[in-house]
Amino acid sequence: MNETFAIDPRRIHEITDSGYVQFSGDFACKEGAECIVYWMSRDQRIHDNWALIACMNHSIKRRLPIRILFTLVPEFLDATLRQYHFMLHGLEEVQKQAIELGIPFDLIVDKNPGKSVIAFAEKHKAGIVITDFDPLKIKLQWKQIASIGLQCPFYEVDAHNVIPARFISQKTEFAAYTLRPKVHRLLDQFLVPFPDVQLFKQANIHLVSNYSAKDILKSVSVRRDIQPVSTFSPGPNSAMDALRSFIEHKLEAYGEKRNDPNLGNVSDMSPWLHFGNISSQTIALKIKAQESNKESIDSYLEELIVRKELADNYCLYTSDYDNFNGFHNWAQTSLNAHRSDIREYTYDQSQFESAETHDPLWNAAQIEMMNTGKMHGYMRMYWAKKILEWTQTPEEAQSIAIYLNDTYELDGRDANGYTGIAWSIGGVHDRAWFERPIFGKIRYMNANGCKSKFDVKRYIAKHSANQGGISLF
């Protein structure tokens, strides 16, 4: 095949030692190169992946084969066996799909990914290294190390957002209402069908899929007391199955029922979106094409595009996305004014972790997360806000919420999580509400509010400690 695929250059930035430079013109390539490397990280999939499509274009233009590299760190934020099990089984499938296209897929275990990509590029005489976009600090550090040592051009492609995060805004957006008009203005330019990469094939006869998740799991040093869950099966194929099932059975009533944690009338896409097993653009294209309830389609796309991409914007431009300093001034002032308010209840991290508060509704949410690896979205707001109410300081609350979220959620360690917790505890992307103890002007939520929304007793009964299912402790 010799014609290249269409890709919007606004997705692409060159990573230079003076930072990220909006791409223009053609990719430079190192002389005497023997391959093009896709350093895969956030977007763990072969299909509908703009970073891989960019590699294919340069493979075609320069007649150089692609190699995919995944650098596995033995520990990643608060990830446990649960998340590594999901990710590595997903990567087994990704490797198989790469090999179907004749693309070698290497997985290297190294606590310093930046260094291992430099060595890999040298070993395979890479002419270009392309990686995918990720706003988390840890990933920016990895790329910083790589960019210093790489002896070839290094590019980043936003394969995670429908509208590239670095392009849609150059600052922290105040709230959804400031980002939404930009999304709606640009959506037609970016919500476009993906090229079919099946047309791309590399002649590689001796490729074998030689990684087993089981073996690699032995080399990671993570907590193993938090078991894998059977509620979500990993990988791109399962992601597509779940999407089809959502469209068929739940999309119609999404608008009306999505906030009722007893009904589970949500897409459950977040674990696969987090690990990049499916692109939000693929989901958006399929949802938009449905002849379904317009209010449900609109509210789903609002969450999938505006809310999700607002989270990337927050983490990209607010390096304090995981701490108190990231909150708006009004929120910091207000929370500070209530630091010495009496807390009727206070719990420490381990009491929260073992769902031992006085509140059966909160405990049920914690148990749902520990048992299934995914707490219902409505309950996450209540869950985080109660941690603010039952800890001595907002800093402690945020740190406990992040720890629990990133330890037990399959979709944790994600821009959506840091932003969701900052929204709940620090009013980020929210407005000031009338003043009250402890919360100050941060939006308050209580069990009565939940009772007016859904059958709280039923939710508690379903997720109680002595309920059947995986043993908790």
Ligand code: FAD
């Ligand atoms: P659906 O309702 O089916 O939505 C589809 C997709 O839209 C989601 O997968 C997600 O990508 C996006 N989306 C939906 N709601 C939000 C939102 N509020 N913010 C950003 N994107 C959204 N999401 C995570 O992916 N990982 C987390 O760790 C996480 N932690 C959270 C913690 C708190 C305290 C709060 C308030 C929210 C958190 N969220 C997190 C956001 C949201 O709750 C989840 O994305 C959603 O519940 C995932 O389930 P779903 O895919 O079934 O959602």
Ligand code: FO1
């Ligand atoms: N990305 C990597 O490139 N290498 C890893 O070893 C790795 C481990 C990992 C474990 C749990 C988890 O939730 C995410 C992990 N990621 C890893 C990052 C992931 O691919 C996403 O890029 C980010 O977490 C989302 O921003």
